[in-house]
Amino acid sequence: MKTVKIASTWCEGCSGCHMSFLDMDERLVELIGKGLELTATPITDLKIPPLGTDIGIIEGSVATDHHEEEVKELRKRCKLIVALGDCAVFGGIHTMRNYFTVEELLERGYVSTESTVNGTPPTSPELGKLLPKVLAVNEVVKVDFYIPGCPPPADAIYHVLNELIEGRMPKLEGKLLHYD
Amino acid sequence: MDSKFTITLNGKEVEALPDQTILDVARSHGVHIPALCNHKALVPRGSCRLCVVEEGGRVRASCTTPAERGMKIVTDSPRLRAAREVVLQLIFTGRNHYCMYCEVSGNCELQDLGYEFGMDHFTFPTYENRFPVDNSHEFILLDHNRCVLCGRCIRACADLAGHNVLTEKSRGYRTLIAADLDIPLGFSSCVSCGSCVQVCPTGAFIEKRSAYQGKKEQIKIVRMACDMCPVGCAVDVHGNPETNSVVKIHGDWDAPPTFGLMCRTGRYLSLFDGHTRLTNAKFRQDSKVLDIALEGALNLFAARMDQGTAYVDGSLYNEELARLKELFPGQLFSLHPVTPPLPSTARIRDLGEADLFVLFRLDLDREYGALGSLVKKRVRSGAARLVLVDGSPEVFEKLPAERLSSKAFLARLDMLEGAAAAVALYRDLGDKEKEALEKREGLRRIWLHGETNTVGLARYGIEHAPVKGDTVFLFGGNLRESDVGNPAFLVCFTPYENGVTKKAAVVVPTLKGFEKNGTLFNLEGELLTRAAVVTPPAPLADIAKLLSPTPEKR
Numbered sequence: 001m002k003t004v005k006i007a008s009t010w011c012e013g014c015s016g017c018h019m020s021f022l023d024m025d026e027r028l029v030e031l032i033g034k035g036l037e038l039t040a041t042p043i044t045d046l047k048i049p050p051l052g053t054d055i056g057i058i059e060g061s062v063a064t065d066h067h068e069e070e071v072k073e074l075r076k077r078c079k080l081i082v083a084l085g086d087c088a089v090f091g092g093i094h095t096m097r098n099y100f101t102v103e104e105l106l107e108r109g110y111v112s113t114e115s116t117v118n119g120t121p122p123t124s125p126e127l128g129k130l131l132p133k134v135l136a137v138n139e140v141v142k143v144d145f146y147i148p149g150c151p152p153p154a155d156a157i158y159h160v161l162n163e164l165i166e167g168r169m170p171k172l173e174g175k176l177l178h179y180d
Numbered sequence: 181m182d183s184k185f186t187i188t189l190n191g192k193e194v195e196a197l198p199d200q201t202i203l204d205v206a207r208s209h210g211v212h213i214p215a216l217c218n219h220k221a222l223v224p225r226g227s228c229r230l231c232v233v234e235e236g237g238r239v240r241a242s243c244t245t246p247a248e249r250g251m252k253i254v255t256d257s258p259r260l261r262a263a264r265e266v267v268l269q270l271i272f273t274g275r276n277h278y279c280m281y282c283e284v285s286g287n288c289e290l291q292d293l294g295y296e297f298g299m300d301h302f303t304f305p306t307y308e309n310r311f312p313v314d315n316s317h318e319f320i321l322l323d324h325n326r327c328v329l330c331g332r333c334i335r336a337c338a339d340l341a342g343h344n345v346l347t348e349k350s351r352g353y354r355t356l357i358a359a360d361l362d363i364p365l366g367f368s369s370c371v372s373c374g375s376c377v378q379v380c381p382t383g384a385f386i387e388k389r390s391a392y393q394g395k396k397e398q399i400k401i402v403r404m405a406c407d408m409c410p411v412g413c414a415v416d417v418h419g420n421p422e423t424n425s426v427v428k429i430h431g432d433w434d435a436p437p438t439f440g441l442m443c444r445t446g447r448y449l450s451l452f453d454g455h456t457r458l459t460n461a462k463f464r465q466d467s468k469v470l471d472i473a474l475e476g477a478l479n480l481f482a483a484r485m486d487q488g489t490a491y492v493d494g495s496l497y498n499e500e501l502a503r504l505k506e507l508f509p510g511q512l513f514s515l516h517p518v519t520p521p522l523p524s525t526a527r528i529r530d531l532g533e534a535d536l537f538v539l540f541r542l543d544l545d546r547e548y549g550a551l552g553s554l555v556k557k558r559v560r561s562g563a564a565r566l567v568l569v570d571g572s573p574e575v576f577e578k579l580p581a582e583r584l585s586s587k588a589f590l591a592r593l594d595m596l597e598g599a600a601a602a603v604a605l606y607r608d609l610g611d612k613e614k615e616a617l618e619k620r621e622g623l624r625r626i627w628l629h630g631e632t633n634t635v636g637l638a639r640y641g642i643e644h645a646p647v648k649g650d651t652v653f654l655f656g657g658n659l660r661e662s663d664v665g666n667p668a669f670l671v672c673f674t675p676y677e678n679g680v681t682k683k684a685a686v687v688v689p690t691l692k693g694f695e696k697n698g699t700l701f702n703l704e705g706e707l708l709t710r711a712a713v714v715t716p717p718a719p720l721a722d723i724a725k726l727l728s729p730t731p732e733k734r
Contacts (some may be wrong), residue, residue, distance in 0.1 A: 089301050099310035146300040150280040179279035
């Protein structure tokens with residue numbers, strides 16, 4: 001049996017889309033039975049997927065240089081990229097900050113918040129640097145399939161993976177396609 | 181009169197009527213063409229370009245192109261689909277059309293189009309421009325970030341409602357909806373009729389009161405008549421059974437008397453009930469007021485019923501009046517006058533054909549607002565003149581009008597001569613005015629009485645009489661302290677605390693507005709129906725079934 005290797009990551013997201021992924025429940029076992037193999041995902045806690053992974057799934061928008069790097073790396077290592085959920089597909093709720101500069105944002109978040117006393121924006125070099133604007137994944141790398149929804153229904157994720165495993169082009173229609 | 185002709189629609193010969201656009205013809209034959217700026221109650225504008233069709237090799241907007249004999253129309257082709265998809269992408273990415281935190285998600289025409297086209301991502305950069313949010317209005321929030329510039333609100337404000345408040349400013353993608361000469365909506369000449377909100381296809385105009393109070397699938401819509409004034413506009417009441425509340429009220433585009441037009445009172449004030457609701461029956465003993473059971477209060481009332489006189493106001497429905505007539509034969513009167521200074525001779529629809537309006541001491545922007553819209557539209561189009569008798573200067577201040585004192589009007593009655601279809605509107609008339617109008621042949625009249633079901637009172641033969649006697653029973657929602665003196669034993673059936681309930685020996689809480697089924701008559705004498713949308717907050721008296729042998733639980 002041919003295996004279909006998938007990897008996933010979440011960037012600027014809430015993990016809700018991965019919850020939806022797990023919400024496939026026993027259908028996940030069914031997909032594994034059909035050859036699906038999880039490589040590096042937040043669920044398996046492996047970080048770097050092997051080169052030649054078949055499907056890379058990205059949750060969340062691209063908001064920092066770390067996300068940018070991660071997304072580009074995944075693109076390099078995967079044959080197909082699936083943008084999962086509104087943030088990855090459209091930019092999502094984080095794009096609300098696009099109407100402000102990064103300086104305004106950090107000032108509001110870490111200094112002038114009503115509940116903050118003597119606050120300063122964090123400066124640790126380990127943290128990703130905020131990009132000037134939050135981007136949808138397709139503004140950074142080529143995306144092959146989109147599954148919108150906040151979160152996307154487990155049925156939609158199952159439909160896309162099942163179609164891809166069985167060698168067909170997935171198409172989201174009806175209840176499988178929604179934006180909220 | 182030009183008659184039917186045929187056009188070819190997707191290779192099939194179909195019938196078309198003169199005055200029909202290509203979109204009209206397609207829809208009348210069940211052929212779907214996507215559209216966004218088009219609205220059935222509004223004049224087409226052709227601004228969204230989603231409804232494009234191919235005609236003679238050209239791509240044209242079907243909503244603004246009149247159907248012509250022999251046209252060959254294609255409504256769906258790869259070329260059209262590509263054109264529509266680009267338009268849809270541009271609309272979605274021009275501003276913030278991110279659905280997740282939008283109030284109208286699930287009830288949005290733009291979102292529906294996204295689903296129809298299977299749009300699963302954006303192909304243009306988004307969130308490039310930030311637009312303002314206008315939160316200045318009492319009832320309406322205008323978020324320009326959600327606006328698609330379809331212009332429905334502007335058309336509804338001007339062409340439908342006659343208010344001409346909304347317009348556009350700036351150009352291109354920077355265009356914004358603006359009020360008056362670009363002042364915040366809340367400080368503009370907006371009269372809060374809410375037509376803009378009702379026609380908005382997206383979440384640009386939302387109602388603060390109804391926002392996030394229930395999604396489309398949670399809402400039950402009940403069609404009825406508004407009971408806030410005697411015009412009786414046909415409305416769709418959106419109730420949420422889960423929260424037992426009325427969420428919002430929309431006008432019904434297809435039904436008389438006002439065909440979707442509404443006013444501030446009907447659309448908004450009926451949801452903001454400022455009165456203090458009564459939920460307990462009360463009994464006054466000396467200076468103490470005791471909460472008592474509803475049964476007990478009704479027993480106290482029943483024991484004294486045949487010793488006194490009953491009075492009602494015009495807020496009661498016909499069924500309630502009928503029941504009270506049975507309970508008080510010959511002893512039932514109206515608190516407020518039921519006979520007009522002069523009876524009406526015109527219908528509301530006649531306002532649309534009038535060439536002269538004479539308004540006596542009325543401000544139709546603040547009362548009977550839907551009729552105000554009919555008058556304003558007619559005057560603004562130049563089809564009718566407007567005479568305001570004893571009106572304050574703010575009344576209809578943007579309209580050309582002759583503003584006369586009563587005396588000046590009586591001296592210039594000849595102005596009525598030139599009019600072919602003059603209509604006078606009044607609530608009360610002075611003796612001289614009455615005499616002048618009565619004699620005028622051909623002058624049509626509409627009496628705008630203060631209470632909703634005054635015509636019902638008259639039809640049930642309930643005459644006006646001042647409150648007299650030692651034992652008095654009052655029924656209604658409009659009770660005023662001045663209605664009643666100090667009778668020795670006063671029983672008051674009302675939904676609200678008011679000046680009268682403070683005097684009453686027994687107070688019985690009753691059902692109100694959205695809790696009652698029933699019928700009433702509007703000022704034209706049309707029978708209107710009301711239906712219960714919410715259940716009452718406590719066991720309350722239903723006057724229509726008062727002391728009836730088999731009381732129904734509600």
